[in-house]
Amino acid sequence: MITVVFLLFTVLPGDPARMMLDQNEDPEQLAIIKHKYGFDQPVLTQYGYYLNDLSPISIHQNTGDGYTSLTSEKYAYTKLIDFGTRSLVLKKPYLRESFQKTGKTVVEVISETLPNTIVLAVSAIFIAISLGILLGIISANMRDTWLDKTIQVISTFGMSVPSFFSAILFAWLFGFVLNKYTNLNMTGSLYEMDDFGEGIHIQLKNIILPAIVLGIRPLAVVIQLMRNSLLEVYNQEYIRTAQAKGLSQTQIVWRHALKNALNPVVTAVSGWFASMLAGAVFVEYIFGWNGLGKEVVDALNTLDLPIIMGAVLVIATTFILINILVDIIYGILDPKVRIR
Numbered sequence: 323m324i325t326v327v328f329l330l331f332t333v334l335p336g337d338p339a340r341m342m343l344d345q346n347e348d349p350e351q352l353a354i355i356k357h358k359y360g361f362d363q364p365v366l367t368q369y370g371y372y373l374n375d376l377s378p379i380s381i382h383q384n385t386g387d388g389y390t391s392l393t394s395e396k397y398a399y400t401k402l403i404d405f406g407t408r409s410l411v412l413k414k415p416y417l418r419e420s421f422q423k424t425g426k427t428v429v430e431v432i433s434e435t436l437p438n439t440i441v442l443a444v445s446a447i448f449i450a451i452s453l454g455i456l457l458g459i460i461s462a463n464m465r466d467t468w469l470d471k472t473i474q475v476i477s478t479f480g481m482s483v484p485s486f487f488s489a490i491l492f493a494w495l496f497g498f499v500l501n502k503y504t505n506l507n508m509t510g511s512l513y514e515m516d517d518f519g520e521g522i523h524i525q526l527k528n529i530i531l532p533a534i535v536l537g538i539r540p541l542a543v544v545i546q547l548m549r550n551s552l553l554e555v556y557n558q559e560y561i562r563t564a565q566a567k568g569l570s571q572t573q574i575v576w577r578h579a580l581k582n583a584l585n586p587v588v589t590a591v592s593g594w595f596a597s598m599l600a601g602a603v604f605v606e607y608i609f610g611w612n613g614l615g616k617e618v619v620d621a622l623n624t625l626d627l628p629i630i631m632g633a634v635l636v637i638a639t640t641f642i643l644i645n646i647l648v649d650i651i652y653g654i655l656d657p658k659v660r661i662r
Contacts, residue, residue, distance in 0.1 A: 323638040328372050331627050332365060338421065338627060359418075375416040376635075382411040417632035422624045428632035431617060436636065438512050439606070439613035443598040445529055446537035451591060454541045458548020458587075459575060465553065473545060480542030486604040489535045493608060496531055506531055509610030532609040536602055540594035547590055551583040558582075585652065592648040596641045 339355040356362040360371045374380045382399060399413035417428035461473045497508035510528035555561060556579065564574050603615035610616070614633055621629040 324373070324376060324635065325369075327631050327634050327638075328369055331631055332368065375418060378415060379410065379412055382409045382413075383407065417635070418628040420629055421626045422621075423626075428628045431629055432614065432632055432636055435612060435614045435617045438611065439598075439602055439615060441512060442529060442532055442536060442602060442606070442611060442613060443595060445533035446598060447540060447591060447595050449533060449537040450540035450544050450594070451587075454544025455548050455580075455587065458545045459552065459580070461545065461549040462552035462556070463571065463575070470549075473549075477542040477545040480538045481546075483538065485535060485539065486608065488538055489532070489605050489608040492531050492535050509608075511610060511612040513612075528609075528611070532602075532605050532611050535609075536598060536605050540591065540598075543590050543594065544587055547586045548583065551586050552579055555579045555583045588648060588651055592644050592651075596637075596644045 339352050339359070339361050353362075360368050363371070379402070382401070399411040401409045401411050403410040414429070417432070420426050420428060420431055423431060457473050457477075461470045464470045493508045496504050497506050501507075506527055510525055512524060512526075512529060513522045514525045514528070552575075561574060561579060564578055569577075602611075602613060603619055605611070606613040606615035607619050614636070618630060618633050620626075621633070
């Protein structure tokens with residue numbers, strides 16, 4: 323993923339050094355920037371510098387002159403081995419500095435916005451899981467009734483509507499037309515300055531609309547998976563045995579059927595949660611939510627490549643970690659997985 327991201331943004335037209343100087347044509351300044359960040363080096367050398375930046379164990383140039391030098395307090399490191407003018411050091415992954423936000427590293431920018439995106443994604447997935455499982459169980463138990471068909475129509479509609487369209491619709495309807503009843507804003511973030519400029523306060527109501535919009539599609543998927551998975555489980559022999567023993571439908575669902583029907587739901591939820599970190603771009607931008615998605619859009623508009631590259635790598639890492647977590651959860655839910 324690191325290789326793909328590096329090559330993708332290296333072949334883009336434009337001079338990164340000039341972007342950093344805001345189209346400044348001063349040849350001396352351009353030369354300094356190119357030397358400092360290695361833009362005057364061959365592509366393979368730049369790739370080596372990029373890996374050196376990202377690696378926790380990397381090479382540091384002791385002279386203080388050159389691209390790999392980490393002399394600022396922001397880039398604290400611990401020396402491991404000295405060899406000549408260089409050292410093998412232990413440090414945090416360095417995602418470089420923003421082209422447009424002077425003096426700010428990509429890590430600082432992402433650390434300011436990623437928590438807001440995580441809060442939004444967790445809220446959306448909580449809505450999807452809680453309502454999706456409940457409606458899926460109701461739909462499966464009320465199979466072929468008018469209630470089941472209604473839930474299926476709503477679920478199909480939820481999967482079909484693009485998030486950017488539903489975001490605009492919800493913002494206009496509940497944030498503008500029905501504002502006096504809902505008291506919700508069309509735009510707003512988790513933290514906002516008060517009207518008197520005296521401080522920043524949490525505005526929990528601003529999360530309601532973007533969380534609902536972001537959770538619509540995973541909610542629809544969870545409903546369908548929960549219903550179909552339960553119907554398959556109901557045909558298993560141990561369910562018929564439980565019914566023959568006289569257990570109520572509620573006992574059968576919560577004690578026996580639900581746990582075995584959750585595997586496909588866990589798969590869907592894990593994928594949706596990871597994709598929310600990337601797919602929240604439209605929702606965050608429309609609702610003015612100060613998250614990673616909105617930051618990426620702003621970075622694309624200004625060609626701030628380090629922020630874009632850093633955000634993509636963070637999202638890719640999140641996918642990997644969530645997939646590992648899903649494998650662990652599989653083993654907890656299904657003993658057969660541990661045996662295999």
